[in-house]
Amino acid sequence: MADEEMMEPDAAAALLQQSRERAHDALAVKQSRLYAAWGIAWLIGLGAMWLSVRGQHPYRGPSGAAVAILAVLIAVAIAVTMLWVGQATRGVGGVSARQGAMYGLTWAVGFAALFVIEGALSHTGASAKVMGVTYTVGPLLVTGLIYMMAAAIWLDRVMFAFGIWLLAVAAAGAWTGPVGVLLAGALAGGGGFLVVAAIKAWRACT
Amino acid sequence: MAGLHVNDAELDPVIHVPARLRIVVTLSTLPDGDHLSFSRLQQVLGLTPGNLITHLRKLEETGYVANVKSKKETAVFLTSAGRAALDRYAATLRGLLDSGNSGSSGG
Numbered sequence: 001m002a003d004e005e006m007m008e009p010d011a012a013a014a015l016l017q018q019s020r021e022r023a024h025d026a027l028a029v030k031q032s033r034l035y036a037a038w039g040i041a042w043l044i045g046l047g048a049m050w051l052s053v054r055g056q057h058p059y060r061g062p063s064g065a066a067v068a069i070l071a072v073l074i075a076v077a078i079a080v081t082m083l084w085v086g087q088a089t090r091g092v093g094g095v096s097a098r099q100g101a102m103y104g105l106t107w108a109v110g111f112a113a114l115f116v117i118e119g120a121l122s123h124t125g126a127s128a129k130v131m132g133v134t135y136t137v138g139p140l141l142v143t144g145l146i147y148m149m150a151a152a153i154w155l156d157r158v159m160f161a162f163g164i165w166l167l168a169v170a171a172a173g174a175w176t177g178p179v180g181v182l183l184a185g186a187l188a189g190g191g192g193f194l195v196v197a198a199i200k201a202w203r204a205c206t
Numbered sequence: 207m208a209g210l211h212v213n214d215a216e217l218d219p220v221i222h223v224p225a226r227l228r229i230v231v232t233l234s235t236l237p238d239g240d241h242l243s244f245s246r247l248q249q250v251l252g253l254t255p256g257n258l259i260t261h262l263r264k265l266e267e268t269g270y271v272a273n274v275k276s277k278k279e280t281a282v283f284l285t286s287a288g289r290a291a292l293d294r295y296a297a298t299l300r301g302l303l304d305s306g307n308s309g310s311s312g313g
Binding site: 012016095 | 217222223224227228231232234235236237238239240241242243245246247249250274276281283296299300302303306
């Protein structure tokens with residue numbers, strides 16, 4: 001039987017290394033791809049929103065087309081995230097599966113609560129300007145907090161630092177008004193995701 | 207070779223078989239507390255179900271691998287004894303390669 005044949009030490013060492021790489025390739029979530037997908041979605045989506053409001057005097061709010069572009073990009077980013085994470089973690093059970101399920105649910109519940117609160121603010125009479133700021137900084141705030149906490153689970157320093165960065169962008173961006181905040185969110189937020197994607201990709205191959 | 211113990215120089219025969227080495231290494235990439243379903247392990251390794259079962263049984267007999275049965279499927283994981291055995295195996299392998307290299311280069 002071929003499987004029972006003895007290996008030379010160098011063949012065994014090569015097989016060990018190759019098996020480790022293959023297993024990692026199959027079972028590890030490709031984080032750089034996920035950050036890149038979200039970076040593109042935020043950069044282009046918020047960029048389109050910014051283009052639609054930057055010439056407005058007085059401010060009225062983003063065009064329907066810009067909102068639709070952002071919505072479609074976010075929907076695609078959610079879809080590829082679920083696909084890629086699902087492919088890598090299929091068949092993996094135990095502690096990290098339970099952590100992952102709670103982590104995923106945190107996003108869903110966090111954003112659901114945010115959207116309900118935004119609806120309430122609008123209903124209470126918040127102006128278009130206030131809502132414009134809130135629509136951009138709300139997701140940055142939720143995302144930044146989730147990243148910082150999730151980094152504590154996975155001891156991921158890059159993710160932790162990026163969480164702090166997103167909170168800083170949200171806090172500073174909120175002071176730039178409904179137009180400026182979109183540019184801050186697109187460049188510093190979306191661009192930040194792309195920087196993290198590059199760092200993760202570089203680390204994965206060293 | 208004077209300082210080399212006999213036990214250190216012997217590669218664990220349970221692991222030193224291509225299919226079982228691949229199984230143990232693959233399971234070792236999962237963190238403690240995680241397990242991998244039989245079908246996913248089979249897909250990652252590209253082994254036939256019969257072949258995989260045979261080797262898993264051997265690893266379970268030795269206590270290197272244990273299984274968790276759920277309603278849906280059986281999943282397997284590397285025990286702490288299995289993790290330690292793989293570490294030992296890798297160290298022995300490095301030792302053998304190092305002594306082989308230094309011998310051939312005339313050192």
